[in-house]
Amino acid sequence: MMKKNYENSLKFHIILVCMLIIVFLCLVLSVVSFYIFRTSMMDMYTKRLEDVVNLTLERIDAEDLDNCIETKQKSEKFEEMTVFLEQERKWSRLDYIVLTKAVKVDDKYDLMQVVSGLSEGEKTGADLNPDIPIPDLGDLIGQFFNPDDLPRLYEEQNTLTEPIYKIEHSDFGDEYGAEAIIRTSDGKPVAILSTGVSLAEVNQALKEYVMVIALFALILAIIFAAIMVFWLQRRVIDPLQKIEKSASDFAKRSHLQKDPSMLVLEDPGIHTGDELESLSDTIVSMSKDMQNYVEEIIVSANKIDNMALEMTKVNDFALRDALTGVKNKAAYDKTEVRLNSDIITQTAKFGMIMVDINYLKRINDTFGHECGDLYIKNMCKLICDTFEHSPxxxxxxxxxxxxxxxxxxxxxxxxxxxxxxxxxxxQNDKELQPWERISAAIGVAVYDDNIDETAYSVLKRADREMYENKKQMKAIRQR
Incomplete structure (x- = not known):
């Protein structure tokens, strides 16, 4: 039978409306979500750097630091500050934290090294560029910087009153950095505090977020289908009900019908000027297409349920440490949010224990990382067995x-x-393997509403006590 051509194509209208709405919704959702997500991530990084800058400025004795810079001699406080910067870089996952002093000699700008928070690899030079030596107090390092930045740093050192935060682009990738000026009690600028974190995690998260947007687009399509049902009710369903009545009558007449002359569908009287009129002539084909359509909907629904289950498994896995099975740093960060909320509502009652394993490097170097992993697992088991009711x-x-x-x-x-x-x-059981004779330094701190404003403050006190315990243990071993 020849297919009719219609002036007002229903298919054209449905596709046009669907495409316009889906494109518009996905575009708006993508743009708004992207900027909200990126802004939230940058706010989080800003808060992290603010905490680092504020804590560092509080810990530094500006007068003593100024005297060390002038004499090029390291005091006891200077050495303590060096250890603090190294720990702060490690704990806050910083790319760098360094103190420098902008100088001007014979109208030439330069930068003097004061102190840097170095990793163990950087202290030995293993993680540094071979062409760049390890700088020490008083070394001029301006040659390793962009010459255009040196006058700016000199000007900021003398005029900057508040920390500044900015995104910097380099050959090593994008970084989010902070700069603050260390001043004496009389306002004299002593040094520039510079610190920063890599934005690689943010960029990776944004990539993953694009994938999430694709999933949202699928969900939007399903929601859109529900909206379309309402729209189609007036434009399509009512005419289809007339077709359904004709088809039902046809089914009754055709049941066990052996007379071919009776297999005729009565004209339902549809004159819409589109594909619905053609439907009267293709009812048999339509019923088969509808069956396939329902089957596809069931398959799609099953896929969505499976995806939801997989997402639940992935979220749980993301909060677990792969080696030990206990909660990881991401889970701790979420718990810290809950603790801070309890502190705000004055319902907080908790303590924190910091445990730092001893001899792990020796086990790894002597017996291999597999035995080192067993050492970590044995320590984790002891902790979990001891504190059965604590995460x-x-x-x-x-x-x-x-x-x-x-x-x-x-x-x-x-x-x-x-x-x-x-x-x-x-430790005293000589029959055990070295990786079974576990040892660790322990520090404990209890929340005190008189001194602790956040859970992080409690953690830092536990960390300091652990560090003191480690020094005591080391002193005993050296006797």
């Missing part, structure tokens, strides 16, 4: 945090003593 987080390669609440909080002293005693037993 345990692995926040670094050899660092664990225990959040003390409820029962374990009330019995913290007994539990800590129990753990120390068990480690001492294992």
């Amino acid at each position: 345990v987080f692995r926040i670094g390669g050899d660092e664990f945090v225990v959040l003390l609440e409820n029962r374990d909080y009330e019995h913290k002293d007994m539990l800590i003593a129990k753990m120390r005693g068990r480690m001492e037993e294992l």
